[in-house]
Amino acid sequence: MNFVNVKDVKNFNGQEVTFRGWIYNLRTSGKIWFLLLRDGTGLIQGVVSKNDTTEEIFNKKDILTQETSVTVTGLIHEDRRSPGGFELIVKDIIIHQIAVDYPIALKDHGVEFLMENRHLWIRSRKQWAVLRIRHTVYYAITEYLNENNFFRFDSPILTPNACEGTTTLFQVPYFDLGYAYLSQSGQLYLETGIMSLGRVYDFGPVFRAEKSKTRKHLTEFWMMDAEAAFVEHAENMQIQEELIRFVIRKVLDKNLSELEILERDVEKLRKADAPFGKMTHHDAVDLLRSKGSEINYQDDLGAQDEFLLTEHSDVPIFIEKWPKEIKAFYMKRDPENPNLVLGDDLIAPEGFGEIIGGSQREDDHDILLQRMQAENMPIQDYQWFLDMRKYGSVPHSGFGVGLERLVTWMSGVQHIRETIPFPRTIYRIQP
RNA sequence: UCCGGAGUAGCUCAAUGGCAGAGCGGGUGGCUGUUAACCACUAGGUUGGGGGUUCGAGCCCCUCCUCCGGAGCCA
Numbered sequence: 125m126n127f128v129n130v131k132d133v134k135n136f137n138g139q140e141v142t143f144r145g146w147i148y149n150l151r152t153s154g155k156i157w158f159l160l161l162r163d164g165t166g167l168i169q170g171v172v173s174k175n176d177t178t179e180e181i182f183n184k185k186d187i188l189t190q191e192t193s194v195t196v197t198g199l200i201h202e203d204r205r206s207p208g209g210f211e212l213i214v215k216d217i218i219i220h221q222i223a224v225d226y227p228i229a230l231k232d233h234g235v236e237f238l239m240e241n242r243h244l245w246i247r248s249r250k251q252w253a254v255l256r257i258r259h260t261v262y263y264a265i266t267e268y269l270n271e272n273n274f275f276r277f278d279s280p281i282l283t284p285n286a287c288e289g290t291t292t293l294f295q296v297p298y299f300d301l302g303y304a305y306l307s308q309s310g311q312l313y314l315e316t317g318i319m320s321l322g323r324v325y326d327f328g329p330v331f332r333a334e335k336s337k338t339r340k341h342l343t344e345f346w347m348m349d350a351e352a353a354f355v356e357h358a359e360n361m362q363i364q365e366e367l368i369r370f371v372i373r374k375v376l377d378k379n380l381s382e383l384e385i386l387e388r389d390v391e392k393l394r395k396a397d398a399p400f401g402k403m404t405h406h407d408a409v410d411l412l413r414s415k416g417s418e419i420n421y422q423d424d425l426g427a428q429d430e431f432l433l434t435e436h437s438d439v440p441i442f443i444e445k446w447p448k449e450i451k452a453f454y455m456k457r458d459p460e461n462p463n464l465v466l467g468d469d470l471i472a473p474e475g476f477g478e479i480i481g482g483s484q485r486e487d488d489h490d491i492l493l494q495r496m497q498a499e500n501m502p503i504q505d506y507q508w509f510l511d512m513r514k515y516g517s518v519p520h521s522g523f524g525v526g527l528e529r530l531v532t533w534m535s536g537v538q539h540i541r542e543t544i545p546f547p548r549t550i551y552r553i554q555p
Numbered sequence: 556u557c558c559g560g561a562g563u564a565g566c567u568c569a570a571u572g573g574c575a576g577a578g579c580g581g582g583u584g585g586c587u588g589u590u591a592a593c594c595a596c597u598a599g600g601u602u603g604g605g606g607g608u609u610c611g612a613g614c615c616c617c618u619c620c621u622c623c624g625g626a627g628c629c630a
Contacts, residue, residue, distance in 0.1 A: 526630030
């Protein structure tokens with residue numbers, strides 16, 4: 125048999141082919157009936173008419189159900205009336221297994237019901253489309269990095285100590301050594317990698333036990349952390365911008381039909397592939413206060429602030445040079461103003477919020493040590509990290525991209541939980 | 556954790572303190588071009604758990620549970 129993927133259907137016009145997949149929907153109309161078949165690569169409509177087939181095949185309409193697995197053979201032909209422009213004149217249907225009482229109808233469902241049935245919900249068209257965009261984004265990021273001399277450097281997931289505050293760590297028993305913690309970021313390890321490979325990245329799941337309950341948070345999410353030697357603040361932002369614009373172009377190139385399924389405004393993505401905005405934290409606060417926000421110059425941006433900053437912008441905006449008090453200990457002080465650090469956040473337009481956090485790192489041993497002592501960090505646990513500033517320290521920078529945040533923005537979905545196959549949130553770990 | 560909201564048929568939702576209903580899905584029948592098809596008939600209920608007020612509670616009160624939205628923190 126000539127097994128074919130639905131996505132390749134246009135190459136088989138007029139030929140007899142066989143698809144393997146699942147029944148997405150069934151419509152009967154007397155002496156003719158239609159089935160929608162999905163095979164993972166796409167959807168195609170099959171037509172079965174009484175006059176053109178055997179009674180045995182025609183009567184399969186009485187036993188087929190939504191999500192029944194089948195092998196379907198037939199003749200491809202072009203037809204405007206069919207979704208996708210091609211349809212299959214069915215000659216034979218082999219049933220693998222009949223799905224009984226599939227719970228997810230092609231109708232509205234509540235979030236709780238869909239989350240309980242996440243293992244089935246991923247078969248639905250919109251979820252399918254989002255997961256395909258996730259795939260594109262994932263590979264676009266690695267492609268950009270691989271082509272720009274970054275080496276994959278896998279940092280550990282079980283770690284002895286925290287990169288950030290300990291209240292947000294997941295703790296696991298670790299033999300006779302007490303406890304280990306699930307990694308929140310591979311950044312500190314990546315910083316060691318650049319002294320070997322020059323430019324490195326890791327890409328994997330990270331874990332944050334934050335009790336965040338918003339549409340932008342997961343407790344387990346995928347992050348790409350990149351780190352580069354001899355790269356300073358301005359170049360760091362330039363790399364981030366090139367990377368994100370590369371991802372936008374890849375998604376527009378590969379996922380137009382998925383974006384259409386999701387009813388994403390593609391023009392907004394096209395416009396975002398242009399030079400990004402840039403302002404200092406101080407200027408951002410000025411702007412926000414002029415718009416009525418009560419934010420202060422020592423404050424982090426809130427969700428409303430991120431929206432206000434980007435509401436009239438087609439492109440993402442960098443917020444750079446932050447007050448050192450609200451940023452992590454490892455960020456390098458601004459040589460022009462010791463109260464600031466050379467950090468940058470990249471905020472996506474349309475209210476999708478922060479998608480990147482990055483900074484030039486503090487490369488001076490004594491300044492870094494001071495900063496760590498001021499934050500009461502257990503210095504002995506971080507001796508290896510301080511070592512890098514003793515044995516050939518160099519200026520260096522890095523950043524972390526939240527994969528699901530980026531996919532949320534690209535696909536335009538309203539909640540981050542739809543951008544990962546099995547979301548982990550504060551109140552849900554099933555299925 | 557805080558603030559707000561919701562739990563009624565498999566699903567989405569109605570129901571002035573007074574007989575618990577509709578659409579979808581299921582079943583049966585009809586229809587040769589359907590697009591989440593349509594039409595007719597039909598089955599389907601411990602109204603989240605516990606307690607209370609009342610002649611009478613899905614509806615009011617207390618409590619617990621579950622979920623949703625938002626905030627803070629962050630990617």
